[in-house]
């Protein structure tokens with residue numbers, strides 16, 4: 013039956029999945045906006061400003077969603093996982109505190125200046141505010157990923173009477189998986205933002221929008237994506253190798269490999285069956301998993317059966333969700349490679365207006381591909397950590413709060429309903445803004461719009 | 473020296489947490505108040521009301537994140553107890569915050585035919601948030617127990633906080649707007665003040681009655697003496713605020729900020745009274761801040777950061793209020 017434990021897990025997963033959709037855009041979009049602004053400062057080319065003006069709206073919208081869903085996150089620990097802070101609070105606490113102090117306030121305060129201060133502060137201060145917001149979002153990614161990575165590969169602590177105490181902050185912050193996870197996530201954010209810009213710009217071009225800004229936006233976004241995706245694939249590989257060292261059970265689940273053996277194939281398709289402890293309908297490329305993970309065809313790769321105790325207790329994560337999420341992420345990554353390089357080549361040879369329509373439609377389809385890969389990636393990582401909440405230190409079951417299941421179920425349904433409505437509205441509004449931009453709204457003549465007639469009366 | 477750490481550290485953190493809750497209540501108080509007042513204004517006025525809080529609301533809510541973060545990190549043993557007990561109102565409050573935060577953006581970015589709907593969502597979200605915060609306060613005062621008395625008290629607090637927010641929101645608008653809207657805002661402030669006074673009186677009466685410990689803290693002998701200034705100053709501030717509102721109605725251009733600053737002071741005084749009643753408990757009648765504190769090593773790490781960073785935060789927050797000083801203008805991105 014559904015108990016408070018499983019419901020709390022689903023609720024946490026729903027909340028964080030919803031939350032991550034927005035930061036993953038804003039982290040990179042902040043830097044891209046700064047880039048637009050600096051290009052405009054340097055060249056005076058209106059097309060950069062046109063892009064700035066359009067994307068700053070999307071940024072504001074996305075940021076608001078990121079903030080409100082983030083506030084929900086910070087309550088989750090207390091409402092559903094009290095055991096988490098009680099056990100590892102001495103490590104998690106300072107990291108969360110530093111996130112609030114060095115990141116959240118920075119971005120939240122300067123956001124106001126960045127969004128609405130254009131006419132009110134000198135240009136340098138506005139540029140500085142844009143930089144500080146981008147920097148703040150990146151800092152918050154840094155701190156939260158330090159904490160998350162520490163939960164995967166804890167270091168620099170000791171346990172006394174069941175409570176974790178910090179012994180070495182350097183080791184905690186630079187724990188073994190942190191550099192990989194941070195780089196992989198920041199690159200993921202860059203790709204998510206790049207495909208968002210590419211998709212929306214393609215949509216504008218398809219609608220016959222004649223603005224030059226949309227073309228420049230498409231070109232910029234495709235360039236960013238084409239550069240980042242090979243780096244991302246390389247980083248992903250490194251990340252996997254690092255995980256093999258620290259969390260072998262997770263990698264075994266990603267590969268769908270039951271027995272420790274050599275010459276392991278890379279499975280393209282399979283249905284892992286945990287009852288029978290084998291795969292059905294396997295399709296694979298011989299030896300490739302061994303080559304990727306051990307760099308030789310007869311490399312020995314750990315299997316899931318090594319993580320079953322003699323009394324039958326299973327100590328590896330659920331296989332199918334990890335296995336499938338991994339394939340969704342990598343598949344999306346390969347599609348990104350195809351689209352960014354293909355479109356890049358076409359733009360290089362024929363210019364933006366020479367890109368055939370089907371390719372543009374494809375890009376529109378890829379608008380939110382970053383979301384899919386990012387969510388899939390997080391599912392691999394997080395589900396792959398189970399049954400631990402903090403690897404080797406705290407199991408998930410021990411942390412759950414004592415709340416009536418019916419109560420958790422009702423709040424869960426409420427959250428899901430709100431999230432569904434908001435996600436759909438968000439997507440519709442982004443495209444609506446793009447449509448409106450195409451209808452000549454992007455260059456308001458300030459003297460004409462009624463909005464510009466400000467009623468400024470000096471204070472006091 | 474080291475031996476004394478455990479003594480003053482929890483106190484310092486309780487003070488920091490108290491400070492950020494107070495700042496939160498004042499700052500998000502005025503922007504939630506603006507949300508609560510929104511149905512009473514004309515559509516054009518609504519745009520200005522929202523514009524007046526546009527550059528600030530996000531940073532204002534960050535104080536809540538800091539407060540809950542400090543509870544979480546400094547008093548890990550207490551935060552689970554408090555938040556699991558307040559599970560439902562806390563969740564509803566979060567939903568309220570989500571609604572109003574997104575409505576803020578959607579009402580100007582979604583197609584125009586939906587604008588009125590999102591304005592409505594902004595109101596509903598603000599109202600739910602304020603009501604839930606009041607209810608949480610009430611149940612907390614009642615020692616996190618649930619029965620029909622505590623629920624009635626929680627309902628009373630929910631009403632008070634909501635009215636209090638609409639008062640501080642009204643005085644904010646009286647400062648930030650001109651013309652008809654300012655006149656309306658002055659009237660809202662006045663009604664809000666009357667409501668808030670009733671509320672403070674009821675809560676002040678009820679609290680010592682339901683908690684003998686709090687009663688003793690206020691009404692035993694030498695204390696009564698030292699504490700007398702708090703109610704006395706509160707009464708003075710209320711009267712001054714009332715007069716300031718009347719004065720502003722007559723001369724709307726002169727010192728429009730006065731009622732707002734006095735409201736902040738009033739919030740501060742009510743808050744000090746509450747804080748005094750609870751100290752040293754973090755879970756009322758059950759767990760003191762000294763029982764609940766995290767390991768000193770970890771607290772020290774946070775404290776160092778806080779000492780350097782908090783003044784910086786206050787500094788650039790002040791900068792933001794300075795940049796957007798004066799009367800509210802239509803917000804534009806460029």
Ligand code: HDD
Pocket residue numbers: 021022024025028029032093096156157159160163387390391394395398400401408
């Ligand atoms: C600060 C820590 C932290 C961070 C940054 C994340 N998570 Fe997480 N996640 C947890 C801390 C956590 C947790 C508290 O540790 C949970 C709750 C229950 C559990 O098993 O671990 C968890 C569980 C959890 C589960 C459920 C796994 C299961 O129960 O089988 C999913 C699907 C996610 N998370 C997804 C995500 C996503 C999409 C994230 C991307 C932003 C993410 N997590 C970041």
Ligand code: HEM
Pocket residue numbers: 028031032034035036038039074075076077078079080081082083084085086116117119120148149150152153156157197530533534537
């Ligand atoms: C359990 C995990 C998390 C918690 C408790 C959390 C908490 C929060 C909170 C409270 C905010 C709002 C801050 C404000 O008031 O301005 C926020 C925003 C943000 N979070 Fe998270 N968060 C979590 C996970 C993540 C992850 C995994 C990332 C990215 C890798 C992330 C990146 C951000 C960013 C960039 C923002 C700024 C707002 C935005 O850009 O939309 N967070 N988060």
Ligand code: HEM
Pocket residue numbers: 164192193194196197199200201203204244245247248249251252255262341342343344345346348382385386387388389390391392393394396
């Ligand atoms: C195509 C090649 C890719 C490979 C080989 C790869 C590899 C990996 C691996 C092994 C993990 C799990 C790390 C762990 O053990 O905890 C992971 C996680 C993740 N991946 Fe990928 N990835 C690829 C592409 C992508 C793309 C294109 C995106 C997004 C645009 C993405 C986003 C993520 C995210 C957000 C996580 C979770 C956070 C983390 O642990 O870094 N990945 N990836």
